Amino acid sequence: MEKGRSSTNLSIQLFILFIVISCSSRQDQNIQLEHRFKERVNQVIENKTDSLIHFQEVYTFQWDKMYVFNPYTSLDTINLKLGFVWKGAKNTLIDKDVESNLLVFVRNMEVVEYVMIRRGFGDFYKIKSNGPFLRSQSSFLVQKGKFGDQNWIFLYKH
Numbered sequence: 001m002e003k004g005r006s007s008t009n010l011s012i013q014l015f016i017l018f019i020v021i022s023c024s025s026r027q028d029q030n031i032q033l034e035h036r037f038k039e040r041v042n043q044v045i046e047n048k049t050d051s052l053i054h055f056q057e058v059y060t061f062q063w064d065k066m067y068v069f070n071p072y073t074s075l076d077t078i079n080l081k082l083g084f085v086w087k088g089a090k091n092t093l094i095d096k097d098v099e100s101n102l103l104v105f106v107r108n109m110e111v112v113e114y115v116m117i118r119r120g121f122g123d124f125y126k127i128k129s130n131g132p133f134l135r136s137q138s139s140f141l142v143q144k145g146k147f148g149d150q151n152w153i154f155l156y157k158h
Helices: 002-046 073-084
Strands: 052-054 067-068 100-107 108-116 140-145 151-158
Touching: 002 052, 002 108, 002 140, 067 073, 073 100
Parallel strands: none
Antiparallel strands: 052 140, 067 100, 100 108, 140 151
8 A cells, every 4th residue: 555655746846846847947948049139139239230020030949820919818818819829828828928929939830939038138019910920021110118117118019
């Protein structure tokens, strides 16, 4: 009886470890993807001659369409815009998040990557559409502005 119980406990512990590693791996991936975005936006701001960010250059993995979702976007809205049910949408917590925009990259009706972008690094809330933005047409204008009394960075569809 003890051997069976310790085997079950070990299985549970290994499962929990797997979940923790998977979550931290996703967080690390998001940090890297957000960093690429932040780095490119900073380059655009510092370089007065180019005011565009080209997402096909920032995110070079294979994708056909990009969607942008603002804070508090419902999961139903995301699925409706994507045209299919994305089970991973609930893991983003975008429907409860006030601080981030969600960029979703799709290829062949499947989400291949997503990234949560903190609004302080670049805010998409003034764009009129969630997308889809085709890879070849994924350039956005970067502009400094004010959000209340704070300096802010806005992105507009070019």
